[in-house]
Amino acid sequence: MIVNRRGFMAALAASALLAFGAGPVAAEDKFIVVASTTSTEQSGLFGSLLPAFERDTGIKVRVVALGTGQALDMARRGDADVVFVHDVAAEEKFVAEGFGVKRLPVMYNDFVLIGPKSDPAKIAGSKDMLDALRKIEASRSPFASRGDKSGTHAAELRYWKAAGVDLDAKKGTWYRDTGSGMGPTLNTASSMNAYVLADRGTWLAFKNRGELAILVEGDQKLFNQYGVMLVNPAKHPHVKKELGQTFVDWIVSPLGQAAIANYRIEGRQLFFPDANR
Amino acid sequence: MNTFTDSFSVAAGLVAHLDPRFLAIVDLSLRVSLAATVIAAAIGLPLGAAIAVGRFPGRQALTIVLNALMGLPPVVVGLVVYLLLSRAGPLGSFGVLFTPTAMVIAQTILIVPIIAALSRQIVSDAWAEYHEQLQSLGASTMRAALTLLWDTRYSLITVLLAGFGRAIAEVGAVMIVGGNIDGVTRVMTTTIALETSKGDLPLALALGVVLVTIVLTLNAGAHATREWARARFG
Amino acid sequence: MQVRTPRGNGRGRALDEPVAPTGLPIVCATVGVRRGTTQLLADISTTFAARTRTVIVGANGAGKSTLLRVLHGLVIPSSGSVMWGGRAQHPKRQAMVFQRPVLLRRSAAANIRYALDLAGIHGAEADARIREALAEVGLLPLADRPARVLSGGEQQRVALARAWALAPEVLFLDEPTASLDPAATRAVEHIIRDIHARGTAIVMASHNLAQARRLADDILFLHDGRLAERTSSSTFFSRPASALARAFLDDE
Numbered sequence: 001m002i003v004n005r006r007g008f009m010a011a012l013a014a015s016a017l018l019a020f021g022a023g024p025v026a027a028e029d030k031f032i033v034v035a036s037t038t039s040t041e042q043s044g045l046f047g048s049l050l051p052a053f054e055r056d057t058g059i060k061v062r063v064v065a066l067g068t069g070q071a072l073d074m075a076r077r078g079d080a081d082v083v084f085v086h087d088v089a090a091e092e093k094f095v096a097e098g099f100g101v102k103r104l105p106v107m108y109n110d111f112v113l114i115g116p117k118s119d120p121a122k123i124a125g126s127k128d129m130l131d132a133l134r135k136i137e138a139s140r141s142p143f144a145s146r147g148d149k150s151g152t153h154a155a156e157l158r159y160w161k162a163a164g165v166d167l168d169a170k171k172g173t174w175y176r177d178t179g180s181g182m183g184p185t186l187n188t189a190s191s192m193n194a195y196v197l198a199d200r201g202t203w204l205a206f207k208n209r210g211e212l213a214i215l216v217e218g219d220q221k222l223f224n225q226y227g228v229m230l231v232n233p234a235k236h237p238h239v240k241k242e243l244g245q246t247f248v249d250w251i252v253s254p255l256g257q258a259a260i261a262n263y264r265i266e267g268r269q270l271f272f273p274d275a276n277r
Numbered sequence: 278m279n280t281f282t283d284s285f286s287v288a289a290g291l292v293a294h295l296d297p298r299f300l301a302i303v304d305l306s307l308r309v310s311l312a313a314t315v316i317a318a319a320i321g322l323p324l325g326a327a328i329a330v331g332r333f334p335g336r337q338a339l340t341i342v343l344n345a346l347m348g349l350p351p352v353v354v355g356l357v358v359y360l361l362l363s364r365a366g367p368l369g370s371f372g373v374l375f376t377p378t379a380m381v382i383a384q385t386i387l388i389v390p391i392i393a394a395l396s397r398q399i400v401s402d403a404w405a406e407y408h409e410q411l412q413s414l415g416a417s418t419m420r421a422a423l424t425l426l427w428d429t430r431y432s433l434i435t436v437l438l439a440g441f442g443r444a445i446a447e448v449g450a451v452m453i454v455g456g457n458i459d460g461v462t463r464v465m466t467t468t469i470a471l472e473t474s475k476g477d478l479p480l481a482l483a484l485g486v487v488l489v490t491i492v493l494t495l496n497a498g499a500h501a502t503r504e505w506a507r508a509r510f511g
Numbered sequence: 512m513q514v515r516t517p518r519g520n521g522r523g524r525a526l527d528e529p530v531a532p533t534g535l536p537i538v539c540a541t542v543g544v545r546r547g548t549t550q551l552l553a554d555i556s557t558t559f560a561a562r563t564r565t566v567i568v569g570a571n572g573a574g575k576s577t578l579l580r581v582l583h584g585l586v587i588p589s590s591g592s593v594m595w596g597g598r599a600q601h602p603k604r605q606a607m608v609f610q611r612p613v614l615l616r617r618s619a620a621a622n623i624r625y626a627l628d629l630a631g632i633h634g635a636e637a638d639a640r641i642r643e644a645l646a647e648v649g650l651l652p653l654a655d656r657p658a659r660v661l662s663g664g665e666q667q668r669v670a671l672a673r674a675w676a677l678a679p680e681v682l683f684l685d686e687p688t689a690s691l692d693p694a695a696t697r698a699v700e701h702i703i704r705d706i707h708a709r710g711t712a713i714v715m716a717s718h719n720l721a722q723a724r725r726l727a728d729d730i731l732f733l734h735d736g737r738l739a740e741r742t743s744s745s746t747f748f749s750r751p752a753s754a755l756a757r758a759f760l761d762d763e
């Protein structure tokens with residue numbers, strides 16, 4: 001029994017040693033940190049892609065899944081080796097500022113406009129995104145937005161602007177800014193029976209659909225382009241540039257592109273490789 | 278109600294099949310929070326004892342601050358530690374961001390005030406009872422403090438458990454400094470958050486059931502130990 | 512005056528060697544203790560010599576406990592001075608037993624060992640002293656019992672054994688039998704007599720006048736924080752000099 005002091009100290013030391021096994025992984029492991037978005041992770045793409053990459057190259061990938069804006073900020077601070085997000089304008093700015101080496105297109109997927117089956121705005125089956133948004137505004141139906149500087153949120157704002165809707169006046173009424181990721185926003189939309197813009201991959205992997213369904217899809221404007229960038233070692237010398245470049249090269253190579261194309265949910269391909277467009 | 282009943286069967290399935298990813302997540306949670314508790318104890322117990330027996334100006338104020346810090350929001354701790362450990366921050370060159378080490382650091386900071394404040398209370402009560410006799414026997418203040426820490430060790434187990442419970446249950450700090458990286462920094466609470474955001478509520482709840490069960494078991498064990506000690510040592 | 516070296520001659524002091532008086536006599540000169548607005552003790556001038564048995568009596572709140580603590584160095588007087596063996600620095604060769612026995616959560620023997628360790632006595636000599644002390648108080652069979660599960664009387668005897676093992680020059684006791692039954696009280700008084708017989712001065716506070724008669728050589732009577740009378744025990748109980756003392760004895 002640990003009643004005497006020596007036994008107590010020994011137990012304490014043992015648990016400390018055990019717990020320190022939680023320390024940094026052995027330095028011999030080759031790994032890179034990739035800042036990416038929740039859509040690539042939660043759709044399950046990375047779960048399929050990264051083991052293939054590791055088999056081919058022996059490099060482990062540690063994915064920190066945030067929104068596009070957060071991922072780029074994280075890379076600006078030098079906390080990632082590679083960035084893999086979906087907001088072309090923000091990515092090009094990132095490279096122009098000198099934080100990224102070069103932006104390469106990788107794949108695209110599409111957004112879908114989700115809404116309650118009861119469809120108060122009467123947009124089901126439409127292929128015109130902008131028109132649908134105008135109808136939502138006109139009928140003042142509840143709409144849940146991510147509001148988190150993500151690629152999806154940036155795209156959503158572009159659509160509203162293109163549709164000619166001024167959102168500032170509408171916030172807090174039918175337009176609900178949740179300030180959270182895709183999953184939580186879908187959860188909110190599900191419980192509020194609201195319309196919401198989502199990427200197809202996250203939607204297909206989402207299990208708490210409630211009364212929601214895809215109402216608008218197939219509009220060319222809904223295509224969503226992903227790009228990959230190596231974080232600039234000139235700005236952050238500690239960046240693992242060889243390993244990171246290996247990842248960038250792999251993902252645009254025929255091997256990587258095929259792996260992307262082969263990923264399916266419910267038999268449906270989610271991401272379409274376009275590195276050689 | 279379905280979600281609740283589903284979650285219990287999912288939880289049972291996870292445990293019964295010893296799913297390796299599930300085990301890895303539980304294992305990491307335990308190790309990170311245990312490490313944080315051990316380190317926080319090494320800092321907090323002497324600190325609490327020192328404040329309990331020491332007589333210095335500002336002691337009262339320090340006690341109040343310590344008690345207030347028990348309510349540190351985990352997400353704030355996470356943010357501050359992130360900024361410190363980020364490559365752009367002062368401690369970035371150590372490269373521990375997004376590793377379990379960063380999680381241990383954040384949780385340690387979170388629970389040191391709890392352990393210090395609660396042990397201060399226990400040692401202070403013991404001091405009231407013992408200090409004249411210890412002074413009579415010629416014990417220095419520091420020796421007295423150490424003697425009291427040892428003498429109250431079974432009550433202090435409760436304190437350590439409070440710290441551990443806070444650590445293993447928090448998500449704000451480990452999410453930010455760990456990044457919830459699959460296979461590297463994913464723990465029970467961050468997995469619950471992730472599965473909730475993916476809409477897989479039964480799985481999230483199941484993990485919650487597992488987490489609560491672990492904490493309950495530890496508390497029961499500590500209670501039993503204390504009762505045994507009380508009967509044995511008085 | 513004999514001067515002791517604290518660590519002794521290597522083999523330590525045997526228990527039956529007389530205590531050398533380094534911290535004695537204790538001389539109080541106009542000692543006063545003030546806490547906040549209350550004057551706990553005022554103008555106490557008196558002396559305590561080696562090997563005497565003094566019992567401090569007085570009503571509750573008269574200052575008995577405070578005086579003991581001043582003599583033992585636990586309380587610093589607000590006015591006046593205390594000298595131990597001619598020195599202002601408090602000596603180490605004293606022990607104190609309180610009304611409630613204060614024992615650590617460890618065995619009876621370990622409690623004594625802790626006190627000896629603080630006094631710089633370890634190893635075989637400590638073992639010998641512990642055995643002898645516990646035998647003296649009749650608790651040798653309970654040496655390894657956790658001290659705090661013992662009865663009140665047994666705990667107080669452990670506290671006395673602890674004091675015995677230290678072989679102090681002076682033993683202070685603050686109402687040591689106030690919470691004990693008559694049988695335990697008798698046992699404690701017996702031990703106090705033995706400690707005194709071995710050469711330790713006794714200074715004890717008691718509200719039990721019969722006990723004071725049994726144990727005291729001289730009585731120190733406190734009234735409202737002042738020293739009202741100090742005489743031999745026989746004189747105090749038969750022909751007290753002060754009116755306050757007479758009133759006190761009549762009330763009891």
